[in-house]
Amino acid sequence: MHEVIIGLEVHCSLNTKTKLFCPCAIPEEGDEANTKTCNICVGFPGSKPALNKKAVAYALKLALALNCKITKELIFSRKSYFYPDVAKNYQTTQYEIPLGSKGNLNIGSKKIGITRIHIEEDPAALVHQGSLVLVDYNRSGKPLCEIVTEPEFTSPDEAREFLKRLITILHYLEIFDVNKGVIKADANISIKGYERAEIKNITGFKEIERALNYEIERQKVLIREHQGLKHRETRGWDAEKGITLFQRRKEEEQDYGYILDTDLVPIDLTKEMIDEAKHSLPELPQEKVVRYQKEYTLKIEDAEVLANDFILAKLFEHSLSKIEPGFAAEWIRREVSRVLNYKKKELEESFIEKHLLEVLELIQNKKITRQTGQRLMELLVQEDVPVKEYVHKNNLELISDDSFLEGVCKNVLASNAKAIEEYKRGEEKSYNFLVGQVMRASKGKADPQKVHEILKKLL
Ligand code: ZN
Numbered sequence: 001m002h003e004v005i006i007g008l009e010v011h012c013s014l015n016t017k018t019k020l021f022c023p024c025a026i027p028e029e030g031d032e033a034n035t036k037t038c039n040i041c042v043g044f045p046g047s048k049p050a051l052n053k054k055a056v057a058y059a060l061k062l063a064l065a066l067n068c069k070i071t072k073e074l075i076f077s078r079k080s081y082f083y084p085d086v087a088k089n090y091q092t093t094q095y096e097i098p099l100g101s102k103g104n105l106n107i108g109s110k111k112i113g114i115t116r117i118h119i120e121e122d123p124a125a126l127v128h129q130g131s132l133v134l135v136d137y138n139r140s141g142k143p144l145c146e147i148v149t150e151p152e153f154t155s156p157d158e159a160r161e162f163l164k165r166l167i168t169i170l171h172y173l174e175i176f177d178v179n180k181g182v183i184k185a186d187a188n189i190s191i192k193g194y195e196r197a198e199i200k201n202i203t204g205f206k207e208i209e210r211a212l213n214y215e216i217e218r219q220k221v222l223i224r225e226h227q228g229l230k231h232r233e234t235r236g237w238d239a240e241k242g243i244t245l246f247q248r249r250k251e252e253e254q255d256y257g258y259i260l261d262t263d264l265v266p267i268d269l270t271k272e273m274i275d276e277a278k279h280s281l282p283e284l285p286q287e288k289v290v291r292y293q294k295e296y297t298l299k300i301e302d303a304e305v306l307a308n309d310f311i312l313a314k315l316f317e318h319s320l321s322k323i324e325p326g327f328a329a330e331w332i333r334r335e336v337s338r339v340l341n342y343k344k345k346e347l348e349e350s351f352i353e354k355h356l357l358e359v360l361e362l363i364q365n366k367k368i369t370r371q372t373g374q375r376l377m378e379l380l381v382q383e384d385v386p387v388k389e390y391v392h393k394n395n396l397e398l399i400s401d402d403s404f405l406e407g408v409c410k411n412v413l414a415s416n417a418k419a420i421e422e423y424k425r426g427e428e429k430s431y432n433f434l435v436g437q438v439m440r441a442s443k444g445k446a447d448p449q450k451v452h453e454i455l456k457k458l459l
């Protein structure tokens with residue numbers, strides 16, 4: 001067995017109103033190129049950067065949420081390189097001392113170490129037009145947070161779970177726009193005993209997993225055919241072809257010739273600032289997991305799934321005003337995922353969030369059966385169904401009328417002599433079969449408890 005080792009460097013955009021070192025507004029999709037720029041973000045000589053305090057506050061929250069140690073002094077450095085995406089020939093970033101270090105994030109029972117978290121500016125975007133490369137400086141100077149993990153993932157699955165949880169935390173902290181924000185990652189991948197490849201600049205959650213899977217297979221083939229990866233290398237990800245491509249022999253971080261940025265004076269991160277950030281933290285997934293178990297006696301697996309999904313947690317907490325917690329957790333965790341998986345849809349694309357509470361209330365108050373509830377959920381994946389009206393119009397209310405149910409039960413028993421015989425010989429399965437037949441005959445609307453009472457009596 002080849003042992004896989006993966007480390008991630010994740011870049012996420014922070015949703016501040018202005019850029020990191022200048023007063024330019026954050027560009028939006030559809031903005032004309034080079035219209036959200038100023039002397040500072042296109043690096044004109046003599047222009048002086050001024051640090052965006054909001055970006056620092058946001059990064060501080062994230063560092064605390066990921067249990068990092070916070071530096072006392074915030075310093076910035078220049079990462080020197082020549083490429084048209086940085087007009088100054090350097091990217092302003094943090095190198096020597098990052099904002100946060102030595103943190104961690106749990107994925108299930110495994111703790112993934114966070115090496116460092118720092119703030120830096122986004123470079124400009126390069127636009128390829130035939131043989132021409134155009135530069136759009138709108139993106140230049142957007143605030144980014146870079147999160148570097150220890151190489152502790154042993155599979156792309158773990159890396160995906162980590163990213164999912166990281167995005168959930170960013171969502172809870174409200175420092176990242178889940179719909180418009182961008183997640184990019186560089187991934188270090190190696191097979192134990194061989195050198196590693198770094199895949200640069202993979203954009204998006206799903207692409208990161210795809211790229212990792214591809215690269216692992218590639219390295220395994222190398223081991224089978226030759227002797228595995230012998231030199232470190234930097235590779236790119238071609239999302240269209242679904243392959244990684246060799247770019248260059250890997251350079252080391254120190255090759256970038258970092259020097260301290262003399263335009264940005266060091267800033268003290270005082271105890272007051274850190275305490276304030278701590279107090280502003282919302283309840284985070286890990287705390288929710290503990291509270292859900294304690295307060296609502298949820299099983300740990302249910303608590304984990306709910307707390308680590310921003311929308312599911314919101315649905316769950318919202319439903320508690322009217323729904324019994326165990327029942328809400330069970331339906332939100334299992335039924336919602338079941339219907340979404342089955343129809344291959346995302347929760348945001350469905351109408352479940354809008355109507356779930358109504359469906360749960362109807363079941364809880366015995367207005368409809370669970371089966372009817374399940375059918376409603378399936379409909380809500382794609383249709384904006386007005387639940388109560390729909391139930392009424394389609395005659396889906398739970399049937400608890402004794403004489404009617406007794407009639408249905410008698411009919412079922414009359415045509416299932418064999419099952420009755422088996423039941424009397426002690427086969428529980430046959431009893432369940434009979435219940436199933438009654439439910440079917442009532443189109444899933446019979447009150448299950450009544451059905452049991454009547455069947456037991458008749459049998
Ligand atoms: Zn600017």
Ligand code: MN
Nearest residue numbers: 011093120146
């Ligand atoms: Mn970076």
